[in-house]
Every structure is written in structure tokens, then in C-alpha cells.
Amino acid sequence: MRVGLFALGIGTGARPGAILKTAAEAERRGISTLWVGEHVVLFDRQDSKYPYAASGEFPLPGGADWLDPFITLTFAAAVTRTIRLATGICLVPEHNPMVLAKEVASLDRLSGGRFALGVGIGWSAEEFAALGIPFERRAQRTREYIEVMRRLWSDDTATFHGEFVNFDAAKSFPKPVRGGKLPIIFGGESGPALKRTADIGDGWFGFNVGPDDAAPLVDKLRAMLKANGRDPRDVEIVACPYTKKITADDLKKYDAAGVDELVILSSPPEDESQVSGWIERIAREWVEPAAKIR
Template identity: 50%
Template sequence: MGIGSGADPDVIAATARHAEDRGFATLWCGEHVVMVDQPSSRYPYTPDGQIAVPVDADWLDPLACLGFAAAHSSTIRLATGVLLLPEHNPVIMAKQVASLDRLSKGRFTLGVGIGWSRDEFDALGVPFSRRAERTAAYLEAMRALWSTEVATVESDFVSFRDVRVNPKPTQSHVPVILGGNSDRALMRVAEWSDGWYGFNLDGLDHVADRLATLRSYCAERDRAMSDMRIAVALRDPRDAELGDLEHLGVDELVIVESPPDSADAVEEWIADLAQRWIDR
């Protein structure tokens, strides 16, 4: 949700209601603050290095979009897939995430990425270098603010002392999953996230390879794969792969499809998706 036709409020509301009614697990919303006509960075999730979203498409702020969806649903989970954490102030983001988790009554999963577009970082005045370290430091600070009444954090990227940020999230531990398909990304998953979101993977063999790499990194750090939430989006998903994905350890298959332009067409669109993926 949140992109193109999925940025229309009536479409968002209808999607939230009907997806919940038909038993879908999660509503996902990604993020880009800016887009440029001629990017200097290669998009890492397609063979040609080009992002499929038109540069002039509407792209809602993901937390605002999910907050709106939360008001039109009651049980379906909400997730960013992904929010570009190093582009945000971590203290403000801690409050925004906690607020969304409160308003949704504990339904939020924070999916984060370190970002790939140098142009976007430049536009925001954020250094592109060391963005992975910045992401880890920001997340550490946010977790401190969520779990501690009076928090103090000092690092290369964050510095505050004896501050209070309320409200606290409804969930005692807000799940944080990390995007990225590279070995380095999977190493970061094993080091400090609660799960992995693999995006635009090229079939079962690619999923199996990436999960084997993640499993090895977790073993090196005495982390159990069973404690992690694994979500994947496939470049070409097929009905017959659902059981195979579950066997590999995947918890959730994310269906990347644009909603229709009209809210009146959403119910039929969701019904068709449910017939293909749920009513089996």
C-alpha cells in the first residue's frame, strides 16, 4: 500500500477492511522520501538495476499510511517493508513507532533497510557512508527509549542523556525485521534484528540459498532461526511454492501487487487474491 493507486485513502481503507476479512496476515508499506529521474545508484532488487515504480508516482509516508489503515482495521498486522531508518531522527522515529503501535493496539512490525539511493541521502543531508552502522545505532537508541523510562545513549551517531519518550509501545518488544538480500545484509539480520524480509527473490533456490547463509550466521552467534520472523517476496510467485516455502522456514509470503484505481473494485481484487493464495 501507499504507492500509486495504493495512495488513495478510499483504496487504503477498502484494502485494509477486505484483506482483514479474507484472512491476509499483514498490510505492507514501503518508503522513499524522494525519487530522481536519473539515479546515480543502482537499484539492487532487479536484474536491470531499475526500480519499477515511476519517479512521479505518489508515495505516502509509510507510518502515516499504516496509521490510516489501522483506523480501518482491527486485527490484521501492519508492517513497513521497508522504512529507511538511517534517513530519520531516531528519537522522533521512536515516538512515531510507539504511537502507531499504541493506535493499532500492538499490531505493528518495523521493517527497516539501510537504503540504496545516494541521491536520496544527499537530498536529506544524511551521509551515505556508514549507513549500516548508523542504522544499528539508531535501532539501539530506539529500543532503549521503548524499554527504559529514562534513557541515556552515547554513540558515534546518537547522543542523548536522561530523556523520557512516551508513550511506550503496546508490544513489550516491537518486532524489527531487516531488509536486504546480500551476505552483509544477512549478517546484520543475525546480529541485531528479529527477522528478515527478502525482497524480489528469484524463486525457491534463491530463497533456500539466502536462508542457508542466514542460518550459518545465526549459528555463529548462537541465535536460533526459530526465533526469527521470515518474510519473502518473490519475483514470480507460484501457488505450488507455498508448501515448499514453509518447509524452508518462511513464515510469510508477501504478495507485491498494486491495488485497483477504484475503491469499488478492491473487494473483488482481494477476493481473487484470497482465492489464489488462501482459499486452497
């Protein structure tokens, strides 16, 4: 089992020195993936309910530092060579898909083909409103945008006519290293979210998924994949406990459930000189035990 790290781009993980040191040390100690999340704007108060808190309250204040994930990952890519880079997640319906396709392809090329696009449809109606994008039909918008981007990444000359996007004979270069097969990993734990993965995803990222939650969700996803005639072994399974408290003993439960990568959420220390020690602890507590399972 692999271990990823969700640590960069927010709060103490938004500082240049912390990003560079964390990325380099994480790669050195065998962490599989650096995951970076996305919000364009935050609010001190909003009516939308955050899905990962019982109170519905988002855990960060509106004034929290939150970097753009693509710039953050490009910065990290410059000091690494092998560690995977991924959005966890990118709010795809908040983007212009032509621009997003270019950003993804650029990051993937500059990193030598190490990027995976983690995708979500968003939960904050206030954020969509601030960006001037309809909150309704965001799931349908996301599916179409994914199709558009894969077309741009695959075809030398791309044409598309859909509900939200229309263009003829467009060229977008460079392509990602794997072209249209750049991995797209869908987030979300609901039935519709799992169905998106089963229909068009290369992977699934379950957030706030405890060791006992993983198996039922993975089983449901596998059933959907089989119903679609897809081999479940071709779809990556990623899980992050987030608020769920776990121990190293729980790694076996995640493995038995079929989880390929467990993502540890942890913020870099305030003192950047302590980043190396922080990564060492994560490696001892999670990376080394996980490596022994498979």
C-alpha cells in the same frame, strides 16, 4: 504459512478510499500483514543502481505518488483490529532516531500492538544527499539507531552516547505495547544484511526472492543465528517474490525453505468498487492454499 500484502501507499494504493477498503477487506479475508514501503523523494534519473532490476533502473518515475508509510499504516489501523501492520521497509538511517522511535511507538499504541518495524539501510545515494544525510556508514548508523530506539522503548529514563547519537536522561512515552521487544525485521539479501538480522533482528524480509532462492538464503541466515547462539525458530522469515513469477505450487517450496510469511505485491484496481473482488482473488489464489500447508 501466512500471506501478507504489499499494496498500499504507492500509485493506486495511495488513494484514501483504496487504503481503507483494501485494509478492511484484507483483514476480513485472512491476509496476515499489510506492508508499506518508503521513499522520501524520487528522481527521474539517478546514478545509484536499484538492486532489484537487472538494468539498475528504478521502476517508478519521479512523479509517482508515494505516501509516508507511518501515516498510511495509521490510516489503515483505524479501520482494522487484527491485521498486522509493517513497514516494508523503513529507511532507518534517513530518520532522526528519536523522532522515529516516537512515530513507531505512537502507531503501535494506536493499533493495539500490531506494528512491526521493517528496516533497510537504503540504496539511493541521491536520496540521502537530498536529505543532507551521509550515505557512507549508513549500515553502522542503522545499527546505532536501532539500539537507540530499543533503549527509548524500554527504559523509563534513557541515556545513550554513540557515534551518531548522544543524549542523557531522556524520557519517551508512550512505549510500544511490547516495549523494547517490538519486532524489528531487517530487509536485504546480501551477507551483511543477513548478518544484521542474525545479530540484532527479530525477523528477515527477503525481497525479490524466488522459491528456489529462499532455501540457500534461509540456510545461511540460520547458520549465522546458530553461530551467535540464537535459536533460528525465534526469528521470523518473510519473503516476497516481487519480479519472480510464482504459482500456488511454489508455496510448498517456500514452506520447505522455512518461510513463515509470503508477501504478494499487487496494486489495487483503478476502480475502487473492484477492491473487494481483487482481495477475494488474492485470498483464493494465495491465502487459502497457504493455510492448508500448515
